[in-house]
Amino acid sequence: MSSDQQVAIVTGGSRGIGRAIATELAGRGDAVCVNYNARPAPAEALVEELNAKGASAIAVRADVADPAEAENLVAEAEARLGPPTVLVNNAGVSVPATLETYDEAALDLMRRVNVNGVINMTRAVMDGMRERGYGRIVNVASNAAIGTALPGTTFYAATKAEALILTKRFAMELGRAGVTVNAVCPGWIVTDMTRGTMTEAEFAERVSGMRDRTMVGRVGAPADIAAAVAFLSSPAAGFTTAQVLTVDGGRLDYIGHA
Numbered sequence: 001m002s003s004d005q006q007v008a009i010v011t012g013g014s015r016g017i018g019r020a021i022a023t024e025l026a027g028r029g030d031a032v033c034v035n036y037n038a039r040p041a042p043a044e045a046l047v048e049e050l051n052a053k054g055a056s057a058i059a060v061r062a063d064v065a066d067p068a069e070a071e072n073l074v075a076e077a078e079a080r081l082g083p084p085t086v087l088v089n090n091a092g093v094s095v096p097a098t099l100e101t102y103d104e105a106a107l108d109l110m111r112r113v114n115v116n117g118v119i120n121m122t123r124a125v126m127d128g129m130r131e132r133g134y135g136r137i138v139n140v141a142s143n144a145a146i147g148t149a150l151p152g153t154t155f156y157a158a159t160k161a162e163a164l165i166l167t168k169r170f171a172m173e174l175g176r177a178g179v180t181v182n183a184v185c186p187g188w189i190v191t192d193m194t195r196g197t198m199t200e201a202e203f204a205e206r207v208s209g210m211r212d213r214t215m216v217g218r219v220g221a222p223a224d225i226a227a228a229v230a231f232l233s234s235p236a237a238g239f240t241t242a243q244v245l246t247v248d249g250g251r252l253d254y255i256g257h258a
């Protein structure tokens, strides 16, 4: 590892948006720790692919909702790659529900991953980043948090809104130590999460409907989000903190305007 190489931890880096982020950061030269929770195969395949291209990548299993596992993830990344300079809190879960179908256990799961995961991972990296006087933390929230109106995302949106206020408050707490904290709010991006259990025909219909809700006339790709994360996690972004960057193709269906 060269002295100016960044070391990035991407939670949920094995699939979807996280995979694109890990690929983008490895492509620019960062050493990358690809975290996953339940499925080792996609994480291991990605790491093999990145290392074959000359990157330094490792895969580490950890449930970010568990504080001890979050600590272990950071310790293992540091031992194998060097002190982390970038944390991308991307791991997330979405369980669709409305007021009618509300399920407390599902909301609890989303809270533990989407909110506690951000807290646990930030706490796990903060002492080292503070000591070294440098860090870039990027939280992947959602445009649901700022008022898009897709039915079924109500409680998920609430957890992502929590992630946004944590972003701003953590930025305030860590800024003087050279650590920036920002959030990216993706719009509708084609991944396993948005595919869910839909048939191909249902999915095609959903893609068409979501495309019509954007100003740019298309749905998003994971690489669209990775490009935004790349900027916010770069050394050049040192004067940008506590910000929320919405990357959603200009969504038209807001119930409020941020």
Ligand code: NAP
Residues within 6 Å of the ligand: 011, 012, 013, 014, 015, 016, 017, 018, 035, 036, 037, 038, 039, 040, 062, 063, 064, 065, 090, 091, 092, 093, 094, 113, 140, 141, 142, 143, 185, 186, 187, 188, 189, 190, 191, 192, 193, 194
């Ligand atoms: P995805 O395809 O479902 O992938 C989720 C990733 O998170 C997987 O790598 C998964 O690993 C990991 N993960 C899940 N629970 C975890 C846990 N407890 N600890 C560690 N890793 C965990 O999701 P995605 O669509 O790429 O979404 C990525 C992020 O973007 C999420 O925060 C999501 O809420 C947000 N987002 C997505 C969209 C969209 O349209 N797709 C829109 C707005 C925001 P395993 O497979 O090993 O469990």
